[in-house]
Amino acid sequence: MRKIGKQEIEDIAVGAALLGTGGGGDPYIGKLMALQAIEENGPVTLLDIDEVPEDALVVPSSMMGAPTVMLEKVPSGEEAMEVFGKLEEFLGEDIYATFPIEAGGVNSMLPFALAARRGLPVIDADGMGRAFPELQMVTFYLDGIQATPAVIGDEKGNTALLSTIxxxxxxxxxxxxxxxxxxxxxxxxxxxxxxxxxxSGIAGILKLEEEIGKTIRLAKANNVNAIQEVLKTVGGFELFRGKVTDIDRKTETGFARGTASFEGIGDYKEETLQLRFQNEHLLAQTDRRLLCVTPDLIAVLDAETGLPITTEGIRYGSRCVVIGIPCHEKWRTEKGIATVGPKYFGYDVEYTPVEELVRKGETE
Amino acid sequence: MRKIGKQEIEDIAVGAALLGTGGGGDPYIGKLMALQAIEENGPVTLLDIDEVPEDALVVPSSMMGAPTVMLEKVPSGEEAMEVFGKLEEFLGEDIYATFPIEAGGVNSMLPFALAARRGLPVIDADGMGRAFPELQMVTFYLDGIQATPAVIGDEKGNTALLSTIxxxxxxxxxxxxxxxxxxxxxxxxxxxxxxxxxxSGIAGILKLEEEIGKTIRLAKANNVNAIQEVLKTVGGFELFRGKVTDIDRKTETGFARGTASFEGIGDYKEETLQLRFQNEHLLAQTDRRLLCVTPDLIAVLDAETGLPITTEGIRYGSRCVVIGIPCHEKWRTEKGIATVGPKYFGYDVEYTPVEELVRKGETE
Incomplete structure (x- = not known):
């Protein structure tokens, strides 16, 4: 058990944006919500999963929707209070603690904003170990945990309590x-x-996020290479370095979908990277080969600072390093691949672990 | 208070289909649901609105969706039981009686199916005096009655409890x-x-439906003109007689929208009628003039039998009589016209009462 204050929030926000692989909403908005709530209500208690009673009622806090919309519709935090209140009312039981459903900008920060306002602890675990675009894409689903009863609500005061099969x-x-x-x-x-x-959850996700954020923050101060340090922290691989030459992004059926193209620089000169996303980055490939594919993580980092860039933050001309990180082993099962693998998202490639793809690339 | 048995259901179904102005779903399916429930559970008690205690909890039973879909997805009645049960649970109070939300095939019959199964009475009142395609298009809305808490459910077992502003x-x-x-x-x-x-409701709607059904049924036996008799019963006007020459119908955003064209016969030779619908018939016009427009009722009857034809039942070559019926005065208010008038549905005409349009046509 420890307290999460403003510096921890700053670091977690950066790490969450990196593990969020481009999705999960704007990290800046999420951070502001959390910082504001902590400013008003004091630091939040963070529990390790081992510190949570086995029979305690715990509920993740999250938003769903296209991040491109969230940019124009900043959540006040009141909606989160309202949907939690409605769910408690329905269950007839107090919620013991909350936790993030995924790693990603808004959704990593929302539990802290809610916890600060309601005086709840946050648990250091999530349901993805990264970010994914759909509600059933959680490790809980792999173990048969029901999403419903589920309450959703908007900033106007509309709510729906869902009960689904x-x-x-x-x-x-x-x-x-x-x-x-x-x-x-x-x-x-x-x-x-x-x-x-x-x-069924993924323990220690917030700790990892904080370490990533801290690594990037201190790299500058210590004059070391932020990206190399991050790769060590997460056990990841550099996949590509390049400059954004094209970005095709549209919001459809509630998702921000698209493709970003990068022209190689340095060792990657003459190569072109295609990065496909659907809220999150899902597939990275060059003309020659596949570099990394969902459920393994693909993060786009600023080549200079090492800071993660979200799908909506990718801009023409930006110089980026694209990295790959092995996903949690729960996703590498048959049901995991069926739920969040490339076929589910409509990409006609077989899932191959990123470490194998990297090894293959090195021996070619 | 009286009992509604099979013959009454048959007559009400016909009358409801006529006042349903083409919408409200297939009257045959609705009738089968009601007849089956009465067969299994006995006749249903029908109450006049004056027989209902002022503080009794009453809830209309209805379906929403495109009738073209309902044809392929026959409701079992179980969903209605489930959503009523969930609403009762939420309100913490037993429902005293049900009633139709509108006149129209499935939605006129559903209250009887539900009432028979749950042992509830049905009240002789509805919220439209006709049929309309959207949930807020009820006289209750004109008086500020909230639709929520609202439970919706499908045949698979999915439900949503809505609370909206x-x-x-x-x-x-x-x-x-x-x-x-x-x-x-x-x-x-x-x-x-x-x-x-x-x-805020429209009283006596089921009695009127039954009279219409009986009139059409007895016209044949008594060898009188069914359509003339119906016009007397409802206080309506013959607008057109013609043969269907074209029918353009598609299901989009949950509605069956389209236009039917009729070539005039008899007195209407050389004229063409355009009938526009969105689940319900909403606007009837010839090349020369407007004949009738929402919220006044437009019904299409079989020229031979006088039986009403739904939008999905309009077939190429059918010989029909199109009639117009003044709507309930509640709809002729400013808020009524704003809610269900031609402008709301995207037709650029001013609402004019059907009796005025008929008078104008006669003096031209």
């Missing part, structure tokens, strides 16, 4: 409602017991 | 969910007290 149906109905509600909504879903989170 | 938001979110849920859903919404229904 499975989590894919939760996704469909919540997504359609979110689009009607203005493109993004606050969620209170995947309520579970402490034991469920311990068994 | 106004009834237009209920419509938007429920519609989007209905499309995801397979195109149509069962509703439990607009819960109110007996006094609200008395003040």
């Amino acid at each position: 499975d989590n894919v149906w939760t996704e469909r109905i919540a997504r359609a409602s979110a689009i009607q509600m203005g493109g993004s909504v606050m969620n209170a879903m995947y309520s579970m017991r402490g034991k469920n989170l311990k068994d | 106004d009834n237009v938001w209920t419509e938007r979110i429920a519609r989007a969910s209905a499309i995801q849920m397979g195109g149509s859903v069962m509703n439990a919404m607009y819960s109110m007290r007996g006094k609200n229904l008395k003040d």
